[in-house]
Amino acid sequence: MTNIKPKTAYIEIDCFIDDFFEEWEEMEEPGEPTQEDYDKWAFATAMGFLERYRYELDNYLKLK
Numbered sequence: 001m002t003n004i005k006p007k008t009a010y011i012e013i014d015c016f017i018d019d020f021f022e023e024w025e026e027m028e029e030p031g032e033p034t035q036e037d038y039d040k041w042a043f044a045t046a047m048g049f050l051e052r053y054r055y056e057l058d059n060y061l062k063l064k
Helices: 017-027 035-052
Strands: 009-011 061-063
Touching (some): 017 035
16 A cells, blocks of 8 residues: 555635735725725635636645
8 A cells, every 4th residue: 555645735825915905995995994804805816816817727736
């Protein structure tokens, strides 16, 4: 029997906080942003990335 360790493949997408704050300022939302606002933005950013690069994902796949 071989000694093969299982791996997890994932796509790494950076959601830079500076980009979030820049977009937040452009939207002119009242008040300070919350963690929930950032989480929603990060999820939308990741989904947009997947949509845009869905045929080129092999360039972004990582093994862990």
